[in-house]
Amino acid sequence: MKVPKLSWIVAGTLFALASMAIHYEVKIAMHQRFGSVQELGRLKVSAPAPDFTLQDLAGQTVSLSSLRGKVVYIDFWATWCGPCRAALPGLQDLTDKLNDQGLEVVTIDQGESLDQVRSFVERKKYSFQVLLDPGSAVGNVYGVRGIPTSVLVDRNGIVQSISIGNVSTEEELKKQFDRMPKG
Numbered sequence: 001m002k003v004p005k006l007s008w009i010v011a012g013t014l015f016a017l018a019s020m021a022i023h024y025e026v027k028i029a030m031h032q033r034f035g036s037v038q039e040l041g042r043l044k045v046s047a048p049a050p051d052f053t054l055q056d057l058a059g060q061t062v063s064l065s066s067l068r069g070k071v072v073y074i075d076f077w078a079t080w081c082g083p084c085r086a087a088l089p090g091l092q093d094l095t096d097k098l099n100d101q102g103l104e105v106v107t108i109d110q111g112e113s114l115d116q117v118r119s120f121v122e123r124k125k126y127s128f129q130v131l132l133d134p135g136s137a138v139g140n141v142y143g144v145r146g147i148p149t150s151v152l153v154d155r156n157g158i159v160q161s162i163s164i165g166n167v168s169t170e171e172e173l174k175k176q177f178d179r180m181p182k183g
Contacts, residue, residue: 074151
């Protein structure tokens with residue numbers, strides 16, 4: 001029996017929709033299960049954040065240790081990640097509101113090309129620090145297994161919080177920042 005082409009297209013579409021629904025449900029379960037965690041791989045709250053050195057979009061090297069004395073919000077992301085893109089305007093607002101008070105938002109793109117990331121950031125007019133982790137080496141050291149993942153590091157380089165997924169609102173981050181000792 002010969003199956004019409006249209007049946008294959010319908011079956012393929014239904015399979016794709018079912019796969020997307022399962023992926024979405026797993027993502028929701030992960031957010032509910034993880035959210036804010038105490039450790040992620042070797043990364044632990046109340047322990048020193050691993051230092052790293054990466055290049056920004058202008059080709060300049062930036063290390064975490066060079067930001068000592070500031071509160072650093074590290075966000076692991078990619079341009080193709082919908083939840084990551086949804087969080088970036090809030091990170092821009094945080095940068096605009098708290099950068100002069102000692103908060104440094106550092107986003108670390110996972111595995112994409114300089115041109116791709118630069119084009120995206122320029123189009124959106126983001127001014128926060130954007131670093132490239134082309135082989136995801138820093139992401140691996142930080143235990144990142146899914147994006148977005150974020151880490152809040154205090155002025156002394158100590159991890160204060162770890163979040164998996166978009167669980168931190170701008171208001172929650174501002175509260176965490178305000179609770180930290182001023183340097």
